[in-house]
Amino acid sequence: MPRMGGMSRPDIRHWQPPTEAEPDLAALVARVARGDHRAFELVYGELAGPVYGVVRQVLRDPAQSEEVAQEVLLEIWRTASRFDPARGSAAAWALTIAHRRAVDRVRSESAGSRREQKAATEMVPDDDVAEVVAATLDHQRVRRCLGGLTELQRESIKLAYYGGYTYPQVAHLLGVALGTVKTRIRDGLIRMRDCMEVTW
Amino acid sequence: MVKILADDWHVLTGSYALDALPDPERAEFERHLQHCPSCEAEVRGLRETAARLAMAQALQPPPGMEQRVLAATYRTRQLPPLPPERLPHRRVARRMAAFAAASVAAAVALGITQVSTQHRLESTQASDAAISRVVTAPDARIETTRTPAGGSVTVVASAALREAVITSTGMVSPPAGRVYQAWVMSPSGARSAGLMADRSSLLASAVVPGDRIGITVEPAGGTSKPTTTPVAVLPA
Numbered sequence: 001m002p003r004m005g006g007m008s009r010p011d012i013r014h015w016q017p018p019t020e021a022e023p024d025l026a027a028l029v030a031r032v033a034r035g036d037h038r039a040f041e042l043v044y045g046e047l048a049g050p051v052y053g054v055v056r057q058v059l060r061d062p063a064q065s066e067e068v069a070q071e072v073l074l075e076i077w078r079t080a081s082r083f084d085p086a087r088g089s090a091a092a093w094a095l096t097i098a099h100r101r102a103v104d105r106v107r108s109e110s111a112g113s114r115r116e117q118k119a120a121t122e123m124v125p126d127d128d129v130a131e132v133v134a135a136t137l138d139h140q141r142v143r144r145c146l147g148g149l150t151e152l153q154r155e156s157i158k159l160a161y162y163g164g165y166t167y168p169q170v171a172h173l174l175g176v177a178l179g180t181v182k183t184r185i186r187d188g189l190i191r192m193r194d195c196m197e198v199t200w
Numbered sequence: 201m202v203k204i205l206a207d208d209w210h211v212l213t214g215s216y217a218l219d220a221l222p223d224p225e226r227a228e229f230e231r232h233l234q235h236c237p238s239c240e241a242e243v244r245g246l247r248e249t250a251a252r253l254a255m256a257q258a259l260q261p262p263p264g265m266e267q268r269v270l271a272a273t274y275r276t277r278q279l280p281p282l283p284p285e286r287l288p289h290r291r292v293a294r295r296m297a298a299f300a301a302a303s304v305a306a307a308v309a310l311g312i313t314q315v316s317t318q319h320r321l322e323s324t325q326a327s328d329a330a331i332s333r334v335v336t337a338p339d340a341r342i343e344t345t346r347t348p349a350g351g352s353v354t355v356v357a358s359a360a361l362r363e364a365v366i367t368s369t370g371m372v373s374p375p376a377g378r379v380y381q382a383w384v385m386s387p388s389g390a391r392s393a394g395l396m397a398d399r400s401s402l403l404a405s406a407v408v409p410g411d412r413i414g415i416t417v418e419p420a421g422g423t424s425k426p427t428t429t430p431v432a433v434l435p436a
Contacts, residue, residue: 033278040273044266049258050251052265057257066262070269077273081281088244092251099254103219142256160220161253167220179211186214186246193249200245 025090026083033080040077047091048073051098058102058164068105072098088200103164145195153188156181213239217246235339235359330403334358334365343434347371347415349380351398353432355413364436366393366413367401371431374417381418383426384436386411395422404436411436 025046031039051072056065076094083093146154152174159170171181192198209232215221216229233240334340337358344354351370357363366382374380380396384404393404396415404413414430 033281035278037270037273041270044269048261048266048269050255052261053257053259054254056259062262066265069261070265070272073269074272074276077269077278078276079279081279088247089251091255092248095251095254096247099250100219107223138252138258139256142252157218157253160215160218161250162257165220166222167215168222170220182211182215185218185220186211189214189217189246189249192252193245196249196252198245198248198252200248 026085029076029080029083029090029093032077033083043076043090044073047076047094050091050095054095054098055102057162058099059105064105065102068101069098072101075101099161099164106164107166141196142192145192148195149188149191150184152176152180153184153191156184157188157192160185209236210239210242213242214246217243217250235341330363331356331365331401334361334363334403337361345432345434347432349374349417349431353413353415353434355434355436357407357436359409362405362407364393364404364407364411364413365401366396366404366415368396368398368415371396371398373398377420378417379420379422380415380431381422381426383414383416383430384411385414385433390414390426392422392424407436409436 025043028039028043028046032043048069052065052069055069055072056062059065059068072094075097079097083090087093146157149157155174156167156170159165159173160167163170165173167181167185168178170185171178174181209229212221212225212229216226216233221229233243335356337360339360340356340358342354342356344352346352347368349371351368351372353371354367354369356365356367364384368380371380382393382396382402382404383390384393384407386408387410393413394402396402413432413434413436414426415432416426416428416430418427
């Protein structure tokens with residue numbers, strides 16, 4: 001079996017957000033809902049990087065990640081009419097679909113699969129993450145804010161979101177009580193929200 | 201299955217926003233969200249936060265993916281929008297909250313004329329105080345539906361108070377000698393909640409989750425059991 005440690009590096013180039021003025025994603029999604037292919041190209045340009053990135057973070061396997069990311073982007077096309085701006089940003093809508101699909105894929109795999117053994121021992125540490133992702137403003141902020149959490153909050157959130165684990169699995173991996181993990185995830189995420197000045 | 205206490209629900213907002221709830225619990229939490237506006241608001245903010253975690257992991261997608269996805273859109277039919285009355289409950293709630301408040305005002309304004317209505321069952325014409333109590337209950341849920349008789353019917357229900365306020369607006373007048381009658385429908389049968397006048401509200405009590413509110417056309421004076429197919433049915 002090839003070593004997994006170095007596999008993620010060579011084929012990952014830094015993703016750069018489109019340089020043109022930031023389009024109004026919600027308005028673009030509304031156009032997509034009316035069957036506007038040009039609008040979809042712009043939406044793709046905005047979201048393909050984050051969608052692929054988060055799916056890959058959870059699934060690890062490049063081929064599987066590509067397949068799921070494609071499904072997610074097509075889902076955005078298919079369900080654009082169901083996006084409701086009153087319930088959140090277009091990016092959150094799309095990335096919720098992406099993360100959910102990745103997690104569904106993980107959880108539908110049989111227990112004890114390769115990924116599970118792999119990921120448990122190879123949780124990408126901070127420095128490694130820094131190497132593989134773009135040095136975007138988002139990333140710097142997330143990193144800074146993650147740094148402001150307690151270690152248990154940070155590890156719980158990373159295992160749950162980037163690792164795609166359920167909170168009972170997170171509790172098991174960290175060797176803490178279920179209630180502790182639930183609380184740490186919520187408290188930590190609220191701190192992240194406030195630290196990143198998320199508006200909603 | 202372990203019964204989850206009310207206080208424990210709120211702590212699950214974070215795990216839910218990160219897709220970290222295992223399946224039965226996830227479905228239960230989603231049901232809970234329907235009745236917990238503060239949980240829903242928190243989930244919304246935490247989902248936005250999670251989206252930032254995703255943005256920070258953005259990677260250049262593999263070459264060729266764009267072409268494949270764009271090509272697939274030409275072969276993929278899009279979903280139609282949801283009809284307004286089927287919109288997820290929160291959005292309806294937001295829009296209807298203003299409407300409900302206006303209904304309260306309308307009901308108060310019309311209260312005096314309704315007293316002269318000849319045919320009244322013993323059921324209560326909702327007092328403005330009662331309407332306010334239900335509409336402002338922390339667990340108030342608002343449902344609305346259009347009717348084949350035009351206009352719409354709105355139900356504001358509080359499981360904690362076991363009460364529901366039923367309001368109709370814009371429905372065409374029933375045929376001569378007929379009235380609209382509201383019912384609380386449960387598996388054990390239907391009981392009258394009173395006769396509906398346009399833009400007025402009825403208060404139904406002893407309403408429990410799972411009950412539904414139905415509106416039928418009945419002979420003047422109303423009946424003790426529904427005799428026609430409801431023109432509107434809503435969850436209470």
